[in-house]
Amino acid sequence: MGLLDNVLSKFSESLVINSALCSRIRHKKSECSRCMDSCPNEAIDITRAGGKVLVSWESCTACGECITACPNSVFSIKLVDKNRIYTAMKECIAESGEAVFTCLKGKDDCRAFLPSLAYADRKLLVKAALCGAERIVLMHGECGDCRHSKCRETFEKEIDTVRRIFQLAGVDIKISVETDAGNKDKKRAAERLRKDEKAMSRREFFSFVGNRTKQSVGQTIYSISENDQDRKKTVLFAETDRGKSFSEDLVAIGGDALPGLLRKEGLLPSVSIDKTTCTNCAVCSRMCPFGVFEPIYKEIKGRQKVIDIQMNLNACTGCGICAIACMSKSITCQK
Missing domain, CATH: 3.30.70.20 (Alpha-Beta Plaits)
Structure with missing residues (x-):
């Protein structure tokens, strides 16, 4: 290509x-x-x-x-988008003490723009709390006209989970969902062009096309500037780190006991091994991409043999691949 x-x-x-x-x-x-x-x-x-x-x-x-x-x-x-979101979030917190996430583009407001509020998952909201947010606001527009039809259901579930996390952590941070009523009357150039409500002037048209082209080319050049092999390695490391980072954030916000409390309520996945049936084949450690299982080796008759499997529960995502791969059916995963 x-x-x-x-x-x-x-x-x-x-x-x-x-x-x-x-x-x-x-x-x-x-x-x-x-x-x-x-x-x-x-x-x-x-x-x-x-x-x-x-x-x-x-x-x-x-x-x-x-x-x-x-x-x-x-x-x-993409990393460029993630950095933009985090930078805007931190600037917003520094200015007002609030982390405001919105799916509405605007130049005048201190807000972190998300393509959809479904991006506002528990990891992002907990990170906002750790960055010093005293209040978290999710700002949306007219959802009835939005093509992202499932968005509201998704982010409301995430909000319920995060509220419980804050409650168990003893943190008093309010989360609210608000409608930006002022956006009802704002007509973007793209909407005017699509709906043909009012003809765009020549200057408006080329300004619109120019801005969109600059934005797209900027993101595209960033994306193709990385070597494909290096990108694969970076993505694997970064996303494995993402799960680890969330566990560390939970401990930072609520102490070492918080992950255990969340597992008891089913808000974090959990995995266990029946040691009476486990054969220490270590296939679980090879299948898990997040390092949940660590084989313990011992030299026996000149050969390294697995004598035990230790677990890092904070790294578990609940995907269940370990239980599927376990030949002795010794692993139980609670998602």
Whole structure:
């Protein structure tokens, strides 16, 4: 593929996909379909074990449902977008003490723009609290006219979970959902062009096209500037780190006991091994992409043998691939 073809193919891409983290790609018996079930446009397809997670970019609307639905972070926003969101969030907190996330673009407000509020998952909201937010606001527009039809249901579930996290952590941070009524009367140039409510002037048209082109090219050049192999390594490391970072954030906000309390309420996944039936084959450690299982080796008759399996529960995402792969059926995973 030439440079121009590569650039053009990147225009529509909204997410970074790491197929190596998908449980269905890692094991043929995995029946996980959370991303496909959550996608309102049927834009996601998983080929086979050892294959790839594919997205039809023509159908994808960047609603973010798959990011929130997938426990293994197969889908993630581009680094350039993540940095922009975090920078805006921190500036907002520094200015007003509030973290305001919105799906409405605006130049005058101190807000962190998200393509959809479905991106406002528990990881992001907990991070906002750790950055000093005294209040978290999710600002939306007219949801009835929005193409992201499942968004509200998704972010309200995440808010309920985060409120419980704050309660168990003893943190008094309010989370509210508000409507930006002022946006009802604002007509964007794109809407005016699409609905033909009022003809755009020549100056308006070229200004609109120019701004959109600059934005798209900027994001595209950023995306193709990375070597593909380096990008794969970076994504794998970054997304494995993402789960670890969330566990560390939970401990930072509520102490070492908080993850255990959340597991008891089913708000965090949990995994256990029946030591009486475990054969120490260590296949779980090879299948898990997040290092939950650590084989303990001992030299016996000149050979290294696994004598035990230790677990890091804070790294568990609840994908269940360990239980599927375990030949002795010794692993129980509570999602």
